[in-house]
Amino acid sequence: MVSMLRSDPMTLCDIYLQPEAAFEVLAQLGEMGCVQFIDLNAELQLFQRSYVTEVCRCAEMERKLRYLKKEMVREDIKITPVIDEPKAMHPRDMAMHENLFDKWERDIAELSDNQVDLLKNFMELSEMSYVLSTIGPLLGDAEGNEYMMGKGGSIPATDRLRGGQLEIITGVVNRSRCFPFEMMLWRVSRGNICYKNANKDKILHDPQTGQEIRKVAFLAICQGDSLSAMMHKICNGFRCNLYPCPSDYDERMDLSIDVETRLLDLEQILSTTKLHICRALCVIAKQWTMWAIQVKKSKAIYHAMNRFNFDITKKCLIGQCWVPDYDLRAVQESLDKTSIEVGSNVPSFLSRIETSSIPPTYHRTNKFTNGFQALINAYGTSTYRELNPGLYTIITFPFLFSLMFGDLGHGTIVMLFGIWMIKNEREFLRQKSDNEIWNIFFGGRYVITLLGIFSMYAGFVYNDIFSKSMSLQWWQFHPAFSPELHKSEDVMTKELFDIHPLVGRGYKFGIHPIWTMASNKIMYENSLKMKLSIIIGIGHMIFGILLSFANHFHFKHYYAIFLECIPEVLFLCCLFLWLVFLIYFKWFMYGPDQVGVRSVGCAPQILILFIDMVLMSETKPVGDDCDAYMFPNQRLIQMSLLLIGVLCIPVLLFGTPVYKYIYYEKKRKQTMKLVTRFRKYRTADRQLKGEEQVPDVDQEIEKTTVSFGDLMIHQGVHTIEFVLSTVSHTASYLRLWALSLAHAELSEMLWHMVFAKLALRDFSAIGGIKIFLVFAIWAVFTMVILVVMEGLSAFLHTLRLHWVEFMSKFYVGGGWLFTPFSFKGLLENADDKSEGVCKKRGGKEV
Secondary structure (H helix, E strand, O other): OHHHHOOOOEEEEEEEEOHHHHHHHHHHHHHHOOOEEEOOOOOOOHHHOOOHHHHHHHHHHHHHHHHHHHHHHHOOOOOOOOOOOOOOOOHHHHHHHHHHHHHHHHHHHHHHHHHHHHHHHHHHHHHHHHHHHHOHHHHOOOOOOOOEOOEOOOOOOOOEOOOOOEEEEEEEEEHHHHHHHHHHHHHHHOOOOEEEEOOOOEEEEOOOOOOEEEEEEEEEEEEOHHHHHHHHHHHHHOOOEEOOOOOOHHHHHHHHHHHHHHHHHHHHHHHHHHHHHHHHHHHHHHHHHHHHHHHHHHHHHHHHHOOOEEEOOOOEEEEEEEEEHHHHHHHHHHHHHHHHHHOOOOOOEEEEOOOOOOOOEOOOOOOOOHHHHHHHHHHOOOOOOOOOOHHHHHHHHHHHHHHHOOOHHHHHHHHHHHHHHHHOHHHHHHOOOOOHHHHHHHHOHHHHHHHHHHHHHHHHHHOOEOOEOOOOOOOOOOOOOOOOOOOHHHHHHOOOOOOOOOOOOOOOOOOOHHHHOOOOHHHHHHHHHHHHHHHHHHHHHHHHHHHHHHHHHHOOOHHHHHHHHHHHHHHHHHHHHHHHHHHHHHHHHOOOOOOHHHOHHHOOOHHHHHHHHHHOOOOOOOOOOOOOOOOOOHHHHHHHHHHHHHHHHHHHHHHHHHHHHHHHHHHHHHHHHHHHHHHHHOOHHHHHHHHHOOOOHHHHHHHHOOOHHHHHHHHHHHHHHHHHHHHHHHHHOOHHHHHHHHHHHHHHHHHHHHHHHHHHOOOOOOHHHHHHHHHHHHHHHHHHHHHHHHHHHHHHHHHHHHHHHHHHHOOOOOOOEOOOOOOOOHHHOOOOOHHHHHHHHHOOOO
């Protein structure tokens, strides 16, 4: 939790590795995942790095593994997952694995090529058999079969009759090109052609892709050599496969038997070939995951080694890295242990260095806090050691969400969905999914669970469960329903009657269920939820400003505490916290038990009071016998608060620029005085040495030279934004009221207009069946509209309230994320930039 409050302290270190131990050291650091290396060779291209050859070798092995995986997927062979994650592939084992992968690739490629050739022959024989069985009967036989395209007579038993006589062409064409093919033949021949398709098409499989292909056999008869040549060209253009089909019945039967025999032989050969391929791929599938992880890790290690410089004189690899202070000792122990195991003469070690660079931001999270921290990182990474909003978001985010999604039934559904994902998280983690929407929901499973729990609490407060109310005091619905207060005939005859709020004991928790039947329910909930949204919103914003005080104190910006933080708090409290005070004062001081000026009818309108306060005008009473203000001297107090709030604006506007300008001017004069002193009292030969003792003089002078106009512009924008945002942000929190009211009304309308009207009010014999059917429709609408759509809407509005209204008060978010060298999640990584370099070097795709 301490790291969630502020980011981990980071240290910049020089790391010295011996070449013989570098691979093992980086492999261990990759398993730990707590060191971020800085690229010391950023000016070099990838092909100029020292270990680009090793990287390309790993990339080539990855290509072979991807090829083997593609073949396993095509043959529907399941890859066996690993239980214990293997270590990185050692350099001495790389040649052995390269030979092994090359052997498997050649064997599988040879078997696949043979299978493709066999499948091509099988498809050709299948097409020929299809042509013989469908087109053959149309050609007739030597005995005079009257089957020629619906005409009598027969065709001589020759495929081609020379001397300008008939030309018979048979073959198959794709089903999608069948009609264009027929039209093209008809137009080219000008109708001098006899064309007929088979009644049934044939489903075949592409030898390369395995996809289904629908083909249909055709018969085309024309006359003349020129027309025959044109028909053959058209067949070639439409990629038709032509097959001979003898017109003689005996020849056709002999050819059919021969084709069927060859098909049976090919089927046996294909079955044997497929068996050999599956056996080989099953052997590969058992170790494929382990090989892929080993190659990925080795490739990542060589990428990290390319970030180092090789010192020829010291014969070691020198690099720089960011390490969290908490992990410094563990990293050094890992370096010592690995050096001893390798047997290196010189141990590897870390050396801390001082730097003025801003360190990366690192928040230690677990599976519970990771989802909330991801919401903050989506807005911006925290500045180093800045107060992290993620810790407070764990409570404030579900709470604000529940105010807009307050329903006990809907909250229960959301909570059960989150609990289901948490219960099966180990199984879901093993089954890695490529569905981005599912990954988002699963990554926020703990967030969703808390959203459901808080929504259930808000549902209790609102007394709302699927738009229906409930009574925790089940023994008495309301004490006003007593014989002493209402006569039975009044209850039976009157449609509406008033219930006095002071009768009996009040409801113990939340909104009283009697409001469900009240005619002024919407007015009561409208007033209550609007005031609650104002109270919670102002409290949330004041909390954000107070957090800025902690940031200023931590970074020792003490001037900002007095010139920015305190004026902002005073401005917000003098205006809007006073509005909250008036709301509570009216609740406690005005009621039905009061008489005179404290009665309900004399209660002044708070909005009118607040507007008159800002406009500095006098408020008029609501009645003749009523007071305009709630207590004596209220107008004087309001004018005083308004004056204090107005005086805070010039402090915000001019305070920080004046202070910074004086501070930087004083510091610049001190720097110039220091340089002048060195030049005045040093001799010529020692002057250069003296100036060298002044660190970065020009840079320091440039840093302390600021423009007062720039400071005023920056602070002016900040002041105007803050003053205007106090009004707009307060109004923005009214979305808590609006969405809550809309959710409740939509839920109530769905109940009454769908479930109650279509099913519950039917007392006939089929009423039970209608309840069953309409309940299914109501449940679907509830899930889709009220739970999913309304839930996403409330989630987005809650996200906006945190990013804009809350975090803008104290959060800068100008840091950069700590991305350590880690093996975690390597299999999900995207393509590597080195592969383009390896293509150029190797001359082939990897």
